[in-house]
Amino acid sequence: MKLLLISANRERSPYPVFPIGLACLAPSLAASGHELRGLDLCFSEEPIAAITAALDGFNADAAIISIRNIDNVTWPGVRSYLAGVREVVAACRERAMTIVGGSGFSIMPSELLAFLGADYGVAGEGEEALPRLLAAIAAGETVTGIPGVVLPGKPSFLPPVPVHAIATPDRTLFDVASYHKLGGMANLQTKRGCPFSCTYCTYPLLEGAQVRIRPVAEIIAEIRALVEGYGVNYLYFVDDIFNYPVAFAEELCGAMSAAKLPVNWSAFINPDFLPSRLLDAMLAAGCDALEFGTDSGAQTMLTSLRKSFSVETIRESSRLCRERGVDFAHYILFGGPGETEATVHETFSLMDELQPTAVIGMTGIRIFPGTELHRLAIAEGVVTAAESLLEPKFYISAAVRDTLCDLVTAEALQRTNWVVPGLEINISDAMLEMLRHFPVRGPLWKLMKRLGRSRIRPV
Incomplete structure (x- = not known):
């Protein structure tokens, strides 16, 4: 078949994000004999x-x-993307x-x-399910036995099966060049x-709950291709946690050092798995x-949110970063179960x-089906079991x-290093558009140390 692979994502705040999911689908689709073209709507002025x-x-x-996302998971400045996606589907x-x-x-x-x-819909990883679906359609066969395939009018389907080998x-x-230029980095998954x-x-x-790791040699080859083929000099690892398992992260960092590729990079880190030797290897x-x-920054909230680490772990990982002079940021979610004004103040004090x-x-924390937060929100009457979550719903503790x-x-405006997207404190679409005209490499929050004072809706 002739397949047009369309990235429907048009959100560019805080960065335009390269459609790595579709790029991962392409090898298995091509191997199945399909002819492929890509269409990225992120930079399109007239998508239809x-x-x-x-x-x-x-x-x-x-x-x-x-x-990629159905909304910006930001409250109170929430934006849903679904109306635009429905227009895309209708046009197709x-x-x-x-x-x-x-x-x-x-x-x-x-x-x-x-x-x-x-x-049709394909839930979960599509590298194996999508070629099977297309083959069944071409042969006029039933598709109901393919894991992850969703059909109109049939809410029940076989759950998706995680792929073993990540392409x-x-x-x-x-x-790639536009994403690197406008976003300041290229994304990569390990x-x-x-x-x-x-x-x-x-x-x-x-x-899935089982960690599946790509071979280090393949990752190094991908980085080399980005550097030599596209001029990429900054990477962002999109893994939900880069530093777990620790042994794998150390192996990858050692291979990157040995390859001597001219790239800098950043990643999302769990404070619980950052021994000093790993941080040194990363740097x-x-x-x-x-x-x-x-x-x-409150231990009661870390326990409530079922985080794997403690306040003391946060202190230790931050100390390691300060001692080495490396930029670091903490991401905070206010309003979870048990949040009070006292725990909010604890977080500001720790930061x-x-x-x-x-x-x-x-x-606020976006409520998604199937999560523990969703079950708690139902029990507390924040949402009902029958309520659709397509329209963004947020959990905020009753106490606050x-x-x-x-x-x-009030607290964030007293500090120059705080960014609060939902309240537009030290961030706005206008500011982000302005910053994209400068050759900023890596996360924009690294510029916070240059900010003279905190403000709402900065230009």
């Missing part, structure tokens, strides 16, 4: 016209539409069969398929699966910024003590529901 031209020009048999259906998938779709497959009106993505279908049990997180639901391999998924380069704070935004705003 672009879709029409691409489908007609290619004479595509099917449009494979990837949904006029000319070709439509199949939707991606991480955003996989969170609520049956509901999303019904809302979007596509012909090296084929990036040739999309514009593993899938998350064995942790944070109450709100969808990673274990999307990728030797080119790491120049760490992002900690800390969530809170003052740790002196990170930046703190990125979010008010009416005061959280004012409290976080």
